[in-house]
Amino acid sequence: MSDQRNDGATSADFDLGPAEPTPPIAIHGGPANASVRTTATPVEVSDSILARLRDCGATVDTELESRTESSRDWWPAAMSWATDGQIPARAAAVVRPNQAEQVSSILAICNESRIPVTAAGGRSGVLGGSVPMYGGVLLDLCGLSGIRSVDDGSLVVDVLSGTFGDRFESELRTDHDLTCGHWPQSMTLSTVGGWIACRGAGQFSTRYGKIEDMVVGLDVILADGTEITTGGYPRSATGPDLNQLFVGSEGTLGVITAARLKVHPVPPATAKAAYSVPSFAAGLDLFRGVMRTGATPAVLRLYDEVESDRNFSTGDDLCVVTVLDEGDPVIVEATMAVVEREARSFAGGKSLEDNLIDHWLANRNEVSQLEALIQGGIVVDTMEVSGPWSALADAYSAVTDAMKAVPGCLAASAHCSHSYLDGACVYFTFGGKPSEPTRDAWDRLHAALWDAGQTAALNHGCSVSHHHGIGIHRGEYLRESLGTAHGVLTTIKDALDPHDILNPGKMGMESSFGPGWSGLP
Numbered sequence: 001m002s003d004q005r006n007d008g009a010t011s012a013d014f015d016l017g018p019a020e021p022t023p024p025i026a027i028h029g030g031p032a033n034a035s036v037r038t039t040a041t042p043v044e045v046s047d048s049i050l051a052r053l054r055d056c057g058a059t060v061d062t063e064l065e066s067r068t069e070s071s072r073d074w075w076p077a078a079m080s081w082a083t084d085g086q087i088p089a090r091a092a093a094v095v096r097p098n099q100a101e102q103v104s105s106i107l108a109i110c111n112e113s114r115i116p117v118t119a120a121g122g123r124s125g126v127l128g129g130s131v132p133m134y135g136g137v138l139l140d141l142c143g144l145s146g147i148r149s150v151d152d153g154s155l156v157v158d159v160l161s162g163t164f165g166d167r168f169e170s171e172l173r174t175d176h177d178l179t180c181g182h183w184p185q186s187m188t189l190s191t192v193g194g195w196i197a198c199r200g201a202g203q204f205s206t207r208y209g210k211i212e213d214m215v216v217g218l219d220v221i222l223a224d225g226t227e228i229t230t231g232g233y234p235r236s237a238t239g240p241d242l243n244q245l246f247v248g249s250e251g252t253l254g255v256i257t258a259a260r261l262k263v264h265p266v267p268p269a270t271a272k273a274a275y276s277v278p279s280f281a282a283g284l285d286l287f288r289g290v291m292r293t294g295a296t297p298a299v300l301r302l303y304d305e306v307e308s309d310r311n312f313s314t315g316d317d318l319c320v321v322t323v324l325d326e327g328d329p330v331i332v333e334a335t336m337a338v339v340e341r342e343a344r345s346f347a348g349g350k351s352l353e354d355n356l357i358d359h360w361l362a363n364r365n366e367v368s369q370l371e372a373l374i375q376g377g378i379v380v381d382t383m384e385v386s387g388p389w390s391a392l393a394d395a396y397s398a399v400t401d402a403m404k405a406v407p408g409c410l411a412a413s414a415h416c417s418h419s420y421l422d423g424a425c426v427y428f429t430f431g432g433k434p435s436e437p438t439r440d441a442w443d444r445l446h447a448a449l450w451d452a453g454q455t456a457a458l459n460h461g462c463s464v465s466h467h468h469g470i471g472i473h474r475g476e477y478l479r480e481s482l483g484t485a486h487g488v489l490t491t492i493k494d495a496l497d498p499h500d501i502l503n504p505g506k507m508g509m510e511s512s513f514g515p516g517w518s519g520l521p
Contacts (some may be wrong), residue, residue, distance in 0.1 A: 017166050024371070025374065034085055037086045040133055040516065048515065059094075059096040059143075063178065072088060075128040075131070080374050090132070103144075103257055119163055119256075127252075147159050155177070155178070157260070159261060183204045203417070204299060214262045215259060217230055218231060222253075231260070252509070256464045273323045286302075286342050297394050376438055379445050386425045399412070400412040402452040403456075406449050
């Protein structure tokens with residue numbers, strides 16, 4: 001184990017991105033020639049409505065190429081379709097406000113005219129959540145950017161929702177000596193509002209929590225343009241927590257324009273370590289033991305044999321554990337001592353070179369390999385679920401076995417990426433080669449692998465999603481998982497958005513705009 005002090009924290013090592021949405025993959029033939037895959041009937045926006053939207057002060061963009069690029073995200077299925085010159089759907093207009101008051105006016109106009117509105121930030125989601133399924137308005141919120149205020153005494157920051165994650169963290173550290181502690185792989189691709197809307201998690205969540213643990217309060221605009229503020233207190237007994245009504249709602253209940261988030265002093269000390277354990281189940285037991293003590297190392301990651309070799313070239317039949325903690329030196333030292341003690345309690349467990357964590361830190365935000373594999377006609381995707389400790393070992397085996405049993409599967413592997421007192425997240429990666437080089441064959445294999453894995457996870461007591469959300473792709477699984485409770489979600493949607501203009505057809509909900517997604521086999 002190595003220790004570093006007063007170095008600005010290992011987690012701070014990142015490069016700033018462009019502070020604008022990054023296209024996931026080039027569209028074959030160019031965006032101007034792209035065809036639309038969905039058969040859902042698109043809603044157009046009349047010239048008179050476009051004029052009213054412009055009068056709100058927002059930029060209104062109706063250029064074909066811009067509408068095409070703005071209507072897609074990092075959904076792997078849609079990335080594959082792009083290689084055939086297809087996009088999932090296309091907005092009729094891209095509207096870019098730079099003030100919350102403009103968002104309110106835009107929604108009021110669209111609500112009155114029954115025009116669907118799909119709120120979007122960095123569009124880094126991987127499940128089609130920011131795809132404007134029924135056309136209408138793509139509401140680009142990236143113009144709502146920047147930190148509005150910092151309460152250092154209370155350790156709360158007020159930030160606009162279109163702020164990109166890397167810029168947010170950089171400004172916090174540079175100007176205020178603070179950190180949010182939220183480090184998703186999509187740090188340079190995603191926005192604060194996207195984190196909240198999709199109930200995201202960062203790679204340091206075992207120390208800092210998921211985004212829902214960080215939200216103190218929200219500014220939200222409802223479908224009819226009504227502006228509301230939620231939360232604002234450390235704890236309160238003032239009825240249901242309205243913060244959590246909108247966290248994870250994926251733009252279906254309201255548009256988040258700003259948030260108050262918990263922050264922390266930049267950690268003065270860091271420490272790191274790596275171990276091997278004889279099996280994935282043994283590693284889960286190790287993590288469970290650590291969490292039961294109350295220790296919460298910022299990073300606690302377990303890789304199965306396949307991913308250990310893929311990521312660290314171990315070449316052996318072993319599972320790698322990487323650990324990193326940051327914070328007050330006394331707490332860090334105690335936390336790492338607990339991890340060391342628990343690791344030593346497993347037969348066959350041993351220390352590894354801690355430069356493995358350096359390798360992970362240097363490559364943790366790398367996303368370019370996905371494009372290369374998809375361009376090569378390979379099916380590749382990820383699926384993350386959470387479950388209780390008592391279920392995870394069996395769920396891991398069941399999911400990987402189910403995927404491997406699908407004809408055409410080349411690999412199914414996993415790592416444990418986020419741990420809590422009651423359970424953890426297991427993050428699966430899978431790939432396959434279609435039986436023939438056709439679009440239909442790719443889609444069938446992709447759907448079969450997803451269905452095998454997601455069904456096995458649900459059957460073994462796991463959630464539908466840990467942090468990627470639902471979007472389009474997981475809608476049917478959310479309905480299955482929630483059962484009759486899904487009707488409660490629909491009832492809330494009907495109450496807050498009676499004309500169904502907010503991101504319609506997502507999260508497994510039927511839409512008044514007609515039949516939903518039909519772009520999958």
